[in-house]
Amino acid sequence: MKVLHQSQFFISYQCDKQRCFFIKFPHKTIQLGFCQLLAFRQQVKEIDLEAHFNGQNPHGMEMLMLCNREHFFIFNTLESIDLKEFITGTFAMLELNSLLTTSV
Amino acid sequence: MKDLVRQKLSIHVDVMDLLNKQIEQEAHSSSAYLAMASWCDHNALSYSADFFYEQAAEEREHMMKIFRYINDNGGTAYSPEVGGVNHDFKSLEEIFENALDQEIAITKSIHNLVGKCRKVNDYTTEYFLQWFIAEQMEEEQTMRRALELFDLMGTEGLGLKLLDERIPKIRNKNTE
Ligand SMILES: [Fe+2]
Ligand SMILES: [Fe+2]
Numbered sequence: 001m002k003v004l005h006q007s008q009f010f011i012s013y014q015c016d017k018q019r020c021f022f023i024k025f026p027h028k029t030i031q032l033g034f035c036q037l038l039a040f041r042q043q044v045k046e047i048d049l050e051a052h053f054n055g056q057n058p059h060g061m062e063m064l065m066l067c068n069r070e071h072f073f074i075f076n077t078l079e080s081i082d083l084k085e086f087i088t089g090t091f092a093m094l095e096l097n098s099l100l101t102t103s104v
Numbered sequence: 105m106k107d108l109v110r111q112k113l114s115i116h117v118d119v120m121d122l123l124n125k126q127i128e129q130e131a132h133s134s135s136a137y138l139a140m141a142s143w144c145d146h147n148a149l150s151y152s153a154d155f156f157y158e159q160a161a162e163e164r165e166h167m168m169k170i171f172r173y174i175n176d177n178g179g180t181a182y183s184p185e186v187g188g189v190n191h192d193f194k195s196l197e198e199i200f201e202n203a204l205d206q207e208i209a210i211t212k213s214i215h216n217l218v219g220k221c222r223k224v225n226d227y228t229t230e231y232f233l234q235w236f237i238a239e240q241m242e243e244e245q246t247m248r249r250a251l252e253l254f255d256l257m258g259t260e261g262l263g264l265k266l267l268d269e270r271i272p273k274i275r276n277k278n279t280e
C-alpha cells in the first residue's frame with residue numbers, strides 16, 4: 001500500500017493488489033473503490049466553506065455519507081478546510097502517477 | 105504504482121467535471137426552450153411553439169448523450185438541478201434573440217471544454233465533442249435565420265402570423 005497524500009487530518013493510500021484506495025480518518029480507515037472515491041470527491045467539492053463563516057452554517061458542521069451510506073462522518077470547519085486540500089492533493093498525486101506511467 | 109484511475113476511467117477527471125457542468129447547461133437550455141414553447145402556445149403562435157417543443161427535446165437528447173458518455177467511460181454523471189427558468193417575454197423576436205444568445209453561450213462552453221481536453225491530452229473526449237461543435241454551428245445558424253425573418257417581415261398583426269408559419273422552414277434541411 002502506497003501513500004498518495006497526507007494532510008493535517010487525513011491520509012490516502014492506493015493498494016495495487018486489491019485495486020482500491022484507503023482513507024485514514026482520525027478514528028477509522030475505510031476502503032473505497034474508484035467510483036466511491038469519485039463520489040467522495042464530489043461531496044467534498046460541494047462543501048460550501050463560506051457558509052461556515054457567513055452564519056448560514058452556524059454550527060460549522062458538515063455531514064458526509066460515503067460508500068452507499070456505509071459510513072457516516074461529521075467534520076468541523078477546520079477538518080472541512082483540510083478535507084478540500086486533502087482531496088485536491090490526492091487527485092493531484094493520482095494525476096502525477098498517470099503522467100509517470102504513460103511516459104515510461 | 106499502478107494507474108488505477110486510468111484502469112477505471114477513460115476521461116480526465118477535470119474534463120469529467122466540465123462535462124457534468126455541460127449536462128447542467130443542456131438541461132437548463134431544454135427547460136428554457138420549454139418555457140418559450142409555452143409562451144408561444146399562449147400567444148397563438150403554434151408553429152413557433154412546435155419549434156421550441158422540438159428544441160427542448162433536442163437539448164434533452166444532448167444532455168443524455170453527455171450523461172451516458174460519462175457513465176459509459178467509468179465516470180459518474182450527476183442528474184442536474186434546473187433553476188431560474190425565465191417565462192416572461194415581451195415578443196417572439198425577443199424569444200429568438202434569447203435563443204440565439206443561449207446557443208452562443210453553449211457554443212462557448214463546448215469550445216472551452218475542447219480547449220481543456222487538449223490541455224490535458226484527453227483525445228477521447230475531444231473526439232466525442234466534435235459532434236457537438238458541428239451541432240452548435242447549425243443551432244446558431246437556425247436561430248439567426250429566424251431573426252432574419254424579423255428583419256424581412258413585419259411583426260404587426262398578420263405579419264407575425266405569416267412569420268410564425270415560416271418558422272418550421274428555418275431548420276437546416278441537410279441535417280434532418
Ligand atoms: Fe444543446
Ligand atoms: Fe442547442
